[in-house]
Amino acid sequence: MEEVFYHEPVLLNESIGYLLGTGQKDLNSNTSSKRVYVDCTLGGGGYTKKILTETGSEGTLVLAIDRDVFAIEHSKKVLSDLADRIIFIQGNFGDIAEIILNAGFNKVDGVVMDLGLSTYQLNSEEGFSYQKDTALDMRADKNQRLTAADILNNYSKEELSNLFFKYGELRYSRQIALDISEFRKTKKLETTFELVDILKKKVPPRFLNSDLSRLFQALRIEVNNEMENLERVLKDSAEMLNENGKIAAVSYHSLEDRIVKQAFRNTASLKVLTKKPVEATEEEIKNNVRARSAKLRVAEKVTEISINKNKYRRGN
Ligand SMILES: C[S@@+](CC[C@H](N)C(=O)[O-])C[C@H]1O[C@@H](n2cnc3c(N)ncnc32)[C@H](O)[C@@H]1O
Structure with a gap:
């Protein structure tokens, strides 16, 4: 629809x-x-x-x-x-x-x-919301090539950690970056819910929503410069x-x-x-x-x- x-x-x-x-x-x-x-x-x-x-x-x-x-x-x-x-x-x-x-x-x-x-954008375009299981896209302009998935699969552990810290002021930036790099040893990160699951394993439930917002914010800022x-x-x-x-x-x-x-x-x-x-x-x-x-x-x-x-x- x-x-x-x-x-x-x-x-x-x-x-x-x-x-x-x-x-x-x-x-x-x-x-x-x-x-x-x-x-x-x-x-x-x-x-x-x-x-x-x-x-x-x-x-x-x-x-x-x-x-x-x-x-x-x-x-x-x-x-x-x-x-x-x-x-x-x-x-x-x-x-x-x-x-x-x-x-x-x-x-x-x-x-x-x-x-x-x-x-x-938040509700209907892919990747922006952590509440919907979609591709990790996050491009406001679909003519652009770089997607959130590209960043998550190709940035080094240190680059990811810096990104989460700088643009998301995220607690556990380093641990999340480490978990992402472990995940991608077996499979590429492709969907928002794969990313949500990684965070869920690290973050206490009471911080989960605000940390998910921060993580998605950081990625969105980077994707769209x-x-x-x-x-x-x-x-x-x-x-x-x-x-x-x-x-x-x-x-x-x-x-x-x-x-x-x-x-x-x-x-x-x-x-x-x-x-x-x-x-x-x-x-x-x-x-x-x-x-x-x-x-x-x-x-x-x-x-x-x-x-x-x-x-x-x-x-x-
Ligand atoms: C909060 S909405 C604007 C809502 C608008 N004031 C209204 O009354 O409907 C933000 C919009 O800015 C656009 N946007 C964000 N960054 C942009 C950029 N660098 N260049 C052009 N548009 C951009 C987004 O695609 C989005 O449609």
């Missing part, structure tokens, strides 16, 4: 409110004038739709990027009414500068990214923004949040607008468990004069 694409957007009003520069309070105010926004993570199309319905101006355009062809196909269908104001791009947001230039623009007015996986792409998109977005343009980034785990926070702080042309990250309300978390770990950070591109002032302030 064909799975239905499903994703409930997280921190939608907050992130798009900041992006459009309208704050949370008066999201409906008129922000007409020709503007170009980039939605780096189209997914189910929730953010792109909100940008276009809130601006309501014919001139507003969204460059809507996703690596995942299913996200692009689904969004083309559900956003068909708004299609004349969307440029759909199947690609890697790490290439944002090239994508913007190829679309015919030199600068944009805002960039938003809602990191991680869509609910559809997530940290490097995030660093690139943050750096290049700052370059590609018009003055007063905003970058809004929603992240779901501490490694990503740290990268966003540091990139905003360390980029001279950016002024941080969220001293503390914005988190979901209890109401949102009640309706959407994914919102529990979400953190939104926003920065604004500032002028040359403000950059100098910022530098001066930082020195204090």
